[in-house]
Amino acid sequence: MDIFGIPIQAFLGQLLLGLVNGSFYAMLSLGLAVIFGLLGIVNFAHGALYMIGAYVAYVALETFGISYWWSLLLSPLVVGALGVVIERTLLKHLYRIDPIYGLLLTFGLALIAEGVFREYFGVSGQQVPVPELLQGATNLGFMVLPNYRAWVVFASLTVCLGTWYLIERTRLGAYLRAGTENPALVQAFGINVPVMVTLTYGGGAALAAFAGVLAAPIIQVTPLMGSNLIIVVFAVVVIGGMGSILGSILTGLALGLIEGLTKVFYPEASNIVVFVIMAIVLMIRPAGLFGKEK
Amino acid sequence: MSPARIAWIAGLLLLAAAPFVGLYPVFMMKALCFAIFACAFNLLLGFTGLLSFGHAAYFGMAAYVTGWMVRSAGLTPELGVLVGMLAAAGTGLLVGLIAIRRQGIYFAMITLAMAQMVYFVFLQAPFTGGEDGLQGVPRGKLFGLLSLADDRVLYYVVLAVFVAVFLFIVRVVHSPYGQVLKAIRENEPRAISLGYDVDRFKLLAFVLSSALAGLAGSLKTLVLGFATLSDAHWSLSGEVILMTLLGGLSTFAGPVIGAFTIIGLQNFLADRVGSWINVIIGVIFVVCVVAFRRGFVGELLAWRERRAARSKGN
Numbered sequence: 001m002d003i004f005g006i007p008i009q010a011f012l013g014q015l016l017l018g019l020v021n022g023s024f025y026a027m028l029s030l031g032l033a034v035i036f037g038l039l040g041i042v043n044f045a046h047g048a049l050y051m052i053g054a055y056v057a058y059v060a061l062e063t064f065g066i067s068y069w070w071s072l073l074l075s076p077l078v079v080g081a082l083g084v085v086i087e088r089t090l091l092k093h094l095y096r097i098d099p100i101y102g103l104l105l106t107f108g109l110a111l112i113a114e115g116v117f118r119e120y121f122g123v124s125g126q127q128v129p130v131p132e133l134l135q136g137a138t139n140l141g142f143m144v145l146p147n148y149r150a151w152v153v154f155a156s157l158t159v160c161l162g163t164w165y166l167i168e169r170t171r172l173g174a175y176l177r178a179g180t181e182n183p184a185l186v187q188a189f190g191i192n193v194p195v196m197v198t199l200t201y202g203g204g205a206a207l208a209a210f211a212g213v214l215a216a217p218i219i220q221v222t223p224l225m226g227s228n229l230i231i232v233v234f235a236v237v238v239i240g241g242m243g244s245i246l247g248s249i250l251t252g253l254a255l256g257l258i259e260g261l262t263k264v265f266y267p268e269a270s271n272i273v274v275f276v277i278m279a280i281v282l283m284i285r286p287a288g289l290f291g292k293e294k
Numbered sequence: 295m296s297p298a299r300i301a302w303i304a305g306l307l308l309l310a311a312a313p314f315v316g317l318y319p320v321f322m323m324k325a326l327c328f329a330i331f332a333c334a335f336n337l338l339l340g341f342t343g344l345l346s347f348g349h350a351a352y353f354g355m356a357a358y359v360t361g362w363m364v365r366s367a368g369l370t371p372e373l374g375v376l377v378g379m380l381a382a383a384g385t386g387l388l389v390g391l392i393a394i395r396r397q398g399i400y401f402a403m404i405t406l407a408m409a410q411m412v413y414f415v416f417l418q419a420p421f422t423g424g425e426d427g428l429q430g431v432p433r434g435k436l437f438g439l440l441s442l443a444d445d446r447v448l449y450y451v452v453l454a455v456f457v458a459v460f461l462f463i464v465r466v467v468h469s470p471y472g473q474v475l476k477a478i479r480e481n482e483p484r485a486i487s488l489g490y491d492v493d494r495f496k497l498l499a500f501v502l503s504s505a506l507a508g509l510a511g512s513l514k515t516l517v518l519g520f521a522t523l524s525d526a527h528w529s530l531s532g533e534v535i536l537m538t539l540l541g542g543l544s545t546f547a548g549p550v551i552g553a554f555t556i557i558g559l560q561n562f563l564a565d566r567v568g569s570w571i572n573v574i575i576g577v578i579f580v581v582c583v584v585a586f587r588r589g590f591v592g593e594l595l596a597w598r599e600r601r602a603a604r605s606k607g608n
Contacts, residue, residue: 042399093584099399100345101583104539107532108579115573231528235407238400268418275411279392282404286395 006264012143018260019253020149020218023156026252027211028233030160031204033242034167037180038200041091041102046233047226048113049205053079053212054221055117058126068131068217075213076206083205087198110227117223125220152214159210160249167245176200235278241291251289305547309453319445320517325557326456327514332537332549333463334506339535340544341467342499343479347402348389348409349507349534352382354526355412356508361428361521362421371434371442375512382508383501385412390500394493397482406528413526427522431515442516452513459506464546466502475499507534529572536575539582542591551590 028046035043056075060066066074086109094102134148167173179186179193187193212226219225233252240251255274263270281289309326313319331353338344360378363369369377393404416422423429433442442448466472474495477485486492515521524530533556541552556575563571582589588596 036399042403090580090584097587100402101587103345103347103399103402104535105580105583107535108576108583111529111532111576111579112573113576115569115571115576118569118572227528231406231410234403235410238396238403238407271414271418272411275407278404278407282392282395 009143011264014260014264015257016143016145016149016153016260018257018263020152020256021259022253022256023153023160024211024215024229024252025233025236025256026160026249027156027207028229029236029240029248029252030163030245031207032233032237033245033248034163034176035201035204036242038176038183038197039087039091039095039102040099041094041106042099042234043106043201043204044103044230045086045106045109045113046204046208047228047230048110049079049083049208049226050212050215050229051117051221051223051226052082052113053209054128054216054225055121055126055212056209057213057216058128058221061128068128068213071213072210076209079209079212080202080206084198084202086205087201091201092194092197110230114223114227121223123222123224125222128216128221130217148217152218155214156211157249159207163207164245164249232274235274237288239274239278239281239288241288243288243292244290247290301547306457309456313446313449319449321557321561323445323449323452323517324514325554326452327510327517328534328537328557329550329553330456330459330513331507331510331534332541332553333459333546334503334510335534336538336543336545336549337463337466337506338499338503339538340548341472341479342475342496343482344496344500345399345402345405345535346393346500346503346531347406347535348412348528348531349405349504350526350528350530351389351409351412352386352504352507353511353514353530353534354416354521354523355385355511356382357511357515357521357525358416358422358428360512361431361515364434364516365428365431366421370438371436371516374434375509375516378512378515379505379508382511383505386501386504386508387497390497390504394496394500406531409526409531410528413523413528416523416526422521422523425523427520428515429520431519431521433516433519448517452517455509455513459509460546460550463506467546471495471498532579533575536579536582538589539587540578540589542589542593542595543587545589545591545595548589548591555590 028050032043032046035041035046053075056078057068057071060071060074061068090105090109091102094105130148134151137144137146138150139145165173167176175186175191175196179191179196183193215225236252236255237248239255240247242248255277258277259270259273262273269276309322312322331349335346335349338346338349356375356378359381360374363377364371364374389405389408392408393401396404417424421428433448435441436451440447442451467475474485474490477488477490478492478495482492511521511525514525537552537556538549539552540555541550542548559574560571563574567574586593
């Protein structure tokens with residue numbers, strides 16, 4: 001059976017690949033949006049944190065024999081702690097000045113991280129094996145579904161929806177949202193806003209690391225994997241607008257799917273399709289699909 | 295004469311004498327190209343308040359177009375540079391039209407994303423030579439007469455272009471148009487309420503800046519004889535920001551000093567530290583943003599102001 005002259009197996013395979021990429025876009029743009037909301041900083045280092053997350057999993061396995069499953073927990077903790085240190089030592093100096101400095105500082109951090117990892121691991125990619133439990137594929141009748149890919153989509157959706165629940169439905173999330181609107185007032189009500197800010201950055205970093213561990217078995221782990229991804233995620237964030245959590249998740253997934261479809265029908269354009277969509281969205285709805293007009 | 299004027303004349307004399315005091319002309323030309331690039335960038339960030347995070351796109355666009363025109367279409371160098379500049383300005387116009395629809399940090403993200411798109415086009419387009427780049431671009435004869443093959447001849451051509459660009463930017467900033475740009479930088483809503491069509495001013499500044507960035511890229515291709523993907527890579531967009539910031543944002547001499555510092559540093563460290571150079575660039579970035587936001591020239595001006603205020607107090 002064919003769809004528009006493409007075998008359905010290949011078609012669905014690319015679609016699934018798009019969904020996997022979309023899950024990464026969703027997780028990373030979610031973290032960017034939460035950090036931007038409270039700190040007013042566009043975190044260029046998000047890609048580097050994602051990359052470090054993947055390397056923690058690699059080193060944990062190769063050097064210490066720590067399994068993938070423990071890395072899924074360990075790596076976000078390590079990178080989250082790194083995020084806390086970054087926020088406490090560097091970012092906190094920048095809250096009163098133009099937000100472009102936050103972007104520039106985190107850009108510098110990304111360069112440092114990439115340079116250091118390139119020095120120790122080289123530019124060629126490292127492989128992390130798929131954990132035993134998830135090896136192989138399931139035949140669904142109409143397509144063969146690689147188990148690990150299914151797990152990536154499932155795990156990232158769970159984490160995204162969990163983050164959504166935490167921010168939109170819990171008391172802590174309410175503080176966080178209030179802090180985004182008016183930090184001075186929240187502080188006046190006796191909430192420790194600086195701690196909240198620190199934990200938010202740490203949480204965003206942990207989310208990026210989690211995405212990095214999930215990605216490690218299906219891509220080449222390289223020092224540059226983060227920066228190449230983060231620019232696409234920036235475009236995703238511009239398309240979705242940073243106003244809504246669910247909006248970020250939906251936009252991320254949808255753009256992954258569209259990218260997958262482009263790979264099927266016009267592979268040459270698959271690298272740029274997200275940017276083209278960004279340009280079109282900006283012409284029609286400058287605030288982004290889910291953003292609020294100011 | 296004021297100390298500032300003495301400094302200008304001294305700087306110019308130093309640049310004019312550079313090939314005779316043992317400074318390697320190719321290095322000096324490369325630094326001058328990046329000085330033009332940083333000045334063009336400063337026109338946008340320093341004097342209009344727009345952070346473009348994708349200026350390598352225009353640099354790279356012109357570098358490739360000029361390279362192709364001179365090597366494959368047989369154009370003379372000045373025509374090649376002109377076509378390269380036009381291509382960069384055209385790209386800047388397209389990106390600018392899209393990017394000025396958002397302000398502040400979104401503007402930076404949009405320009406970065408659009409530049410990445412340009413990069414991918416270069417990666418795949420048939421005429422760029424992919425990963426190898428466009429190699430073996432001849433320098434040719436200026437106006438069909440003056441051979442640029444000699445490094446010293448080309449050096450003075452590049453220096454003349456640099457001085458022209460520098461004076462042009464000083465002129466633009468001090469013109470009524472430049473004053474409106476400053477007003478937009480300081481307070482955009484107020485500029486709007488005064489009746490200025492802010493978007494048109496911003497767009498023109500963006501196109502001007504990308505055309506001059508293109509000029510820098512075109513000259514770089516002539517000087518080094520090749521255009522590669524790294525001319526359009528986002529890390530170059532970051533480097534030009536760093537040059538401007540390190541030298542002194544919103545000052546005229548700052549970007550020039552910043553460009554010479556960074557290019558000199560890269561040149562000096564390249565054989566000594568290998569890939570640690572990126573780490574060093576990153577550290578300078580972080581230090582600049584946290585503790586040195588005024589840059590060399592900005593700090594110098596602030597120091598002079600403090601001293602003047604103190605002597606007035608006495």
